[in-house]
Amino acid sequence: MSETKTVNRRYPNFSLLAKPSGPLCNLDCKYCFYLEKEAYFKENESSRYYMNEDTQETYVRQYLDAQKGAEITFAFQGGEPTLIGLPFFERQVELVEKYKQPFQRVQYSLQTNGTRINEEWCRFLKKHNVLVGLSIDGPPELHDHYRVSKGGQPTHGKVMRALHLLQEHGVEFNTLTVVNGLNASHGKEVYRFLKSTGSTFFQFIPIVERVDETGEELCTAPDLEEASEDFGIPEWNVKPKDFGQFYIDIYEEWIREDVGKIYVQMFDLQLGFEMGMPSTLCVYSKTCGAAGIMEHNGDVYSCDHFVYPEYKLGNIKDKTMEEMFESEMQHKFGQDKYDLLPEYCKSCEFLEQCYGGCPKHRFNKTPSGEPGLNYLCEGYKMFFGHIKPTMKFMADSLKRQQPPSQVMEWVKSGQMHESTGQAPQRNDPCPCGSGNKFKKCCGKSS
Secondary structure, three states: OOOOOOOOOOOOOOEEEEOOOOOOOOEOOOOOOOOOHHHHHOOOOHHHHOOOHHHHHHHHHHHHHHOOOOEEEEEEOOOOHHHHOHHHHHHHHHHHHHHOOOOOEEEEEEEEOOOOOOHHHHHHHHHOOEEEEEEOOOOHHHHHHHOEEOOOOEOHHHHHHHHHHHHHOOOOEEEEEEEOOOHHHOHHHHHHHHHHOOOOEEEEEEOOOOEOOOOOOEOOOOOOOOOOOOOEOOOOOOOHHHHHHHHHHHHHHHHHHOOOOOEEHHHHHHHHHHOOOOOOOHHHOOOOOOEEEEOOOOEEEOOOOOOOHHHEEEEOOOOOHHHHHOOHHHHHHHHHHHHOOOHHHHOOOOHHHHOOOOHHHOOEEOOOOOEEEOOOHHHHHHHHHHHHHHHHHHHHHHHOOOOHHHHHHHHHHOHHHHHOOOOOOOOOEOOOOOOOEHHHOOOOOO
């Protein structure tokens, strides 16, 4: 195994999402893009999807060796990672203690559908301070439409039972909601439901997939260099305008009631941009490539959304993680996020808030026919335009060392419109730039 120079590394603190049970899952979510990976790996027995002890030990040792910072996170996802069983994670902690350096501080995170969480799991999660991401798409009628068991049964009740167990045991958790073709038109309903659960940190992930000419099979590896019109849009996809309005509806409630109490990942990111800070999430970074994925068998890929042969960097049994992440192949993958942006995007007023979004979603063409436009572009523009006045107010407050939460009173009092020099009537276009009428946007509470 060859050595890799560590001087001027491109990704000195890359992250690697591990899938200990591969694509295996006990649910059959209709919109899940990862279930197709069972066919990709062509395994004959489900047990063979589980990460073996040799691979796990190599993974822990290499990952700790490759990280140059003191703060290190081992993150697990699936499929459903709890399928591999609690003993795997108990051994994970033992291996970390065996290999970590005194200066290294290790944290753990686990993304789960929650259906297998019980008292024993909760005791372990609490003991080792594991941050849990719990997948839930809203109240029962919205969640159970797509998130069903292998037998097509609803799962909302099991997820809520897990949520209550996590709370009872004091386990830190956040919620992850897939924004899809159904719940996207129920933004406030979803938001209020999540608040009612006691969660205070929300992540929203848009579902954007393409299907082939049959309308059934998901398209294979995205082509980063050209947009193709030879695909269909499945019914579970969120529509661009609905995506934008979903965030606007949530933001309107948050900006009036919950600043400083509820944390929404997208809102935190956008406030950071307004403050001149770089993105902490690859989707909205200028380039990517620092967040890879490792499958159950040790195969490493450029990104969780690009688990295809074209994007396989190697296997930890043959190469070090450092070699793979410092490779020209990975560097090109990361740089392509910006280099392949159409000029239409590079001249956009919202470029630094988006940078074209996730490359997987960039399969549309610009008005002039350039490839590489994000499918969600219209929705992004709606949302970014809408939040401009209030984001600026909060950023200015922080710069003055004042709490951004004072924006709530500013909005409710109507001073926002006075400060922008606007006196909109009910049927005028909203001055925030959303494209909606004032009465249906920022004027709702007036």
